[in-house]
Amino acid sequence: xxxxxxxxxxxxxxxxxxxxxxxxxxxxxxxxxxxxxxxxxxxxxxxxxxxxxxxxxxxxxxxxxxxxxxxxxxxxxxxxxxxxxxxxxxxxxxxxxxxxxxxxxxxxxxxxxxxxxxxxxxxxxxxxxxxxxxxxxxxxxxxxxxxxxxxxxxxxxxxxxxxxxxxxxxxxxxxxxxxxxxxxxxxxxxxxxxxxxxxxxxxxxxxxxxxxxxxxxxxxxxxxxxxxxxxxxxxxxxxxxxxxxxxxxxxxxxxxxxxxxxxxxxxxxxxxxxxxxxxxxxxxxxxxxxxxxxxxxxxxxxxxxxxxxxxxxxxxxxxxxxxxxxxxxxxxxxxxxxxxxxxxxxxxxxxxxxxxxxxxxxxxxxxxxxxxxxxxxxxxxxxxxxxxxxxxxxxxxxxxxxxxxxxxxxxxxxxxxxxxxxxxxxxxxxxxxxxxxxxxxxxxxxxxxxxxxxxxxxxxxxxxxxxxxxxxxxxxxxxxxxxxxxxxxxxxxxxxxxxxxxxxxxxxxxxxxxxxxxxxxxx
RNA sequence: GCCUCCAUAGCUCAAUGGAUAGAGCAGCGCUCUUCUAAGGCGUUGAUGUGGGUUCGAUUCCUGCUGGAGGCACCA
Numbered sequence: 001x002x003x004x005x006x007x008x009x010x011x012x013x014x015x016x017x018x019x020x021x022x023x024x025x026x027x028x029x030x031x032x033x034x035x036x037x038x039x040x041x042x043x044x045x046x047x048x049x050x051x052x053x054x055x056x057x058x059x060x061x062x063x064x065x066x067x068x069x070x071x072x073x074x075x076x077x078x079x080x081x082x083x084x085x086x087x088x089x090x091x092x093x094x095x096x097x098x099x100x101x102x103x104x105x106x107x108x109x110x111x112x113x114x115x116x117x118x119x120x121x122x123x124x125x126x127x128x129x130x131x132x133x134x135x136x137x138x139x140x141x142x143x144x145x146x147x148x149x150x151x152x153x154x155x156x157x158x159x160x161x162x163x164x165x166x167x168x169x170x171x172x173x174x175x176x177x178x179x180x181x182x183x184x185x186x187x188x189x190x191x192x193x194x195x196x197x198x199x200x201x202x203x204x205x206x207x208x209x210x211x212x213x214x215x216x217x218x219x220x221x222x223x224x225x226x227x228x229x230x231x232x233x234x235x236x237x238x239x240x241x242x243x244x245x246x247x248x249x250x251x252x253x254x255x256x257x258x259x260x261x262x263x264x265x266x267x268x269x270x271x272x273x274x275x276x277x278x279x280x281x282x283x284x285x286x287x288x289x290x291x292x293x294x295x296x297x298x299x300x301x302x303x304x305x306x307x308x309x310x311x312x313x314x315x316x317x318x319x320x321x322x323x324x325x326x327x328x329x330x331x332x333x334x335x336x337x338x339x340x341x342x343x344x345x346x347x348x349x350x351x352x353x354x355x356x357x358x359x360x361x362x363x364x365x366x367x368x369x370x371x372x373x374x375x376x377x378x379x380x381x382x383x384x385x386x387x388x389x390x391x392x393x394x395x396x397x398x399x400x401x402x403x404x405x406x407x408x409x410x411x412x413x414x415x416x417x418x419x420x421x422x423x424x425x426x427x428x429x430x431x432x433x434x435x436x437x438x439x440x441x442x443x444x445x446x447x448x449x450x451x452x453x454x455x456x457x458x459x460x461x462x463x464x465x466x467x468x469x470x471x472x473x474x475x476x477x478x479x480x481x482x483x484x485x486x487x488x489x490x491x492x493x494x495x496x497x498x499x500x501x502x503x504x505x506x507x508x509x510x511x512x513x514x515x516x517x518x519x520x521x522x523x
Numbered sequence: 524g525c526c527u528c529c530a531u532a533g534c535u536c537a538a539u540g541g542a543u544a545g546a547g548c549a550g551c552g553c554u555c556u557u558c559u560a561a562g563g564c565g566u567u568g569a570u571g572u573g574g575g576u577u578c579g580a581u582u583c584c585u586g587c588u589g590g591a592g593g594c595a596c597c598a
Contacts, residue, residue, distance in 0.1 A: 021539075021540095021541095023539070023541095025542080026538070026542090026544090026545070027542080027543090027545090030542070034541095034542090036540095036541060039541075039578075039579085042578075066542075067541090067542045068541080068542075068578075068579075069578095070541075070542060111598095113598080150598065153597075153598070154597065154598090155597080155598075235598090257595080257596095258595080258596080259596085260595070260596050261596095262595065262596085266526095270526090271525095271526055271527075272526080273525085273526070273593085273594050273595090274594085274595060275594090275595065275596090276595045276596040277596090278596085279595085279596035280596060281596080283596090285595090285596065285597080285598085286597075286598050289598090311592095312527090312528075312591080312592055312593090313592055313593070313598095314592095314593090314598080315527065315528075315592075315593075316526070316527060316592080316593045316594070317593075317594095317598090319526095319527085340528095342528095342529095342591085342592095343591090343592095372561085373561090378561095386535095389535095389536070389537090389547095390535085390536055390537085391536085391537085393528075393529090394528090394529075394536090395529090395591075396535090396536090397534090397535065397536095398535095399534085399535070399548090408546085408547040408548060409535085409536080409546065409547035409548075410547080410561095412561060413547090413561075413562095415561090416559080416561050416562085417562090419559075419561095420558095420559055420561095420562085423558080423559065424558060424559090427558060428558085457539075460539090461539080465536085465537075466537095466539095469536095469537065469538090469545095469546080472546075472547085473546085476546085476563095479562055479563065480562095480563065480564090482558085482559095482562080482563085483554095483560095483562065483563040483564085484563080484564095486557080486558080487558065488558055489558090522559095523559080523561075
């Protein structure tokens with residue numbers, strides 16, 4: 001429909017390159033579609049309007065020009081009837097698009113570190129990464145989910161030191177000892193070197209046990225969250241690859257400085273800065289490992305795009321790494337995309353892994369469960385929704401008692417509307433077709449058919465919150481409809497009303513699914 | 524000091540350069556003899572500050588103020 005309207009406007013203007021937009025107005029009172037073409041081309045205002053009025057496409061009932069020259073299009077009753085039929089017919093597939101068909105995309109997210117706690121920051125990365133993956137999938141691409149984990153490095157040595165000393169919480173104890181005690185620090189440094197080359201049997205044993213325990217525990221959390229990864233990459237494997245890449249390009253891209261190998265990114269872009277890729281001990285840093293990871297990803301799969309999701313604090317760092325990629329593998333640079341998210345805060349204060357006040361994902365989920373009748377699906381939905389409803393990139397203040405509870409702008413609200421629609425259909429025992437007489441067009445009908453466009457826009461902008469906003473609006477309209485219309489009954493319209501309920505159920509379910517939020521049938 | 528991001532209602536968040544800046548919470552007032560009240564209806568209330576570009580600016584440019592993150596061997 002949108003494309004048809006655009007074509008007609010270009011015809012009216014006689015200019016195939018004309019610059020204007022056709023959009024859904026924010027207020028439904030202003031029509032189903034709207035264009036600013038008559039404002040952009042003020043001298044041809046009447047000409048455009050007249051042409052559109054005389055060439056109304058099928059499905060458009062009314063065309064009007066208001067205000068400074070907005071032209072609004074109102075869709076016909078038949079269009080809505082047709083769209084209900086389409087939604088019911090397509091069912092689970094409604095909303096899927098093909099704009100990315102044939103593309104293969106890898107999305108890397110979550111990235112917890114073995115030996116350390118899976119905390120609410122990882123929860124945030126996971127919710128966003130899973131939603132982005134699904135949105136891209138819904139638009140036709142093949143998605144490979146990847147998880148990159150730091151299984152070597154000083155944080156691991158700290159944890160192994162803690163294990164060796166029989167600490168109940170090995171990483172926290174090791175981290176504290178590293179800060180407070182010089183002797184412990186030396187021990188930890190030594191453990192780190194030994195773990196890198198796996199030269200100490202006793203340490204290896206501790207390491208292997210700790211690594212497995214930790215990874216198994218992560219899997220439990222992924223199951224709860226509804227994520228399944230295709231690839232797990234580890235720093236222990238990317239480190240040697242990255243080191244080799246840097247060594248091969250030292251003198252060309254990288255330079256030696258104070259015994260380390262560095263990249264002067266500011267030479268290529270004044271906004272960037274210098275970073276160390278191989279330290280003076282000859283060990284590759286995170287930067288070099290990232291280069292190794294990049295190479296490995298593109299060797300593993302023939303990717304059209306590689307998306308990495310991390311916290312904001314890695315933003316500037318990532319720009320430097322991307323510039324290094326640009327120098328070494330220019331053909332890969334424009335296939336790479338970095339998205340960064342903010343910090344999940346509780347109103348009581350920030351969370352920090354350094355001060356030890358980490359909030360583990362598990363305890364957090366348990367806390368929320370306690371507020372929603374102990375239903376895990378609802379708790380997961382509440383958390384994911386709170387993360388996805390706001391723009392990626394901003395910090396999120398998560399108020400457990402208020403925002404998550406159960407009302408209004410929340411995951412529970414959407415799940416509840418969906419469950420309620422499902423229950424109505426079960427009671428009616430009648431579904432799968434549009435029957436009965438069509439009544440007046442309601443807000444809920446006017447929202448339903450927009451879903452596919454919303455998913456496509458969310459994909460284009462990497463903005464899951466467009467979908468949450470839409471779903472909340474739809475659920476609100478449905479609840480309003482529900483409160484005011486007798487759905488089940490003998491009236492001539494009740495078959496048609498039931499079809500609306502069915503369509504709502506489908507769209508809510510698909511919408512929640514595309515966000516990675518559970519959609520229980522009953523609540 | 525330099526770089527990046529951010530500033531919208533009492534609170535948490537929206538708004539592809541467009542129409543009267545939208546929601547939800549909280550507050551106030553209604554609403555269950557009827558299909559899920561975890562619901563619905565009504566109501567109060569906002570673009571940090573000075574310029575600029577534009578027919579039109581929350582949006583783009585710029586000065587200031589305030590906040591977050593980053594800036595060489597952590598990730």
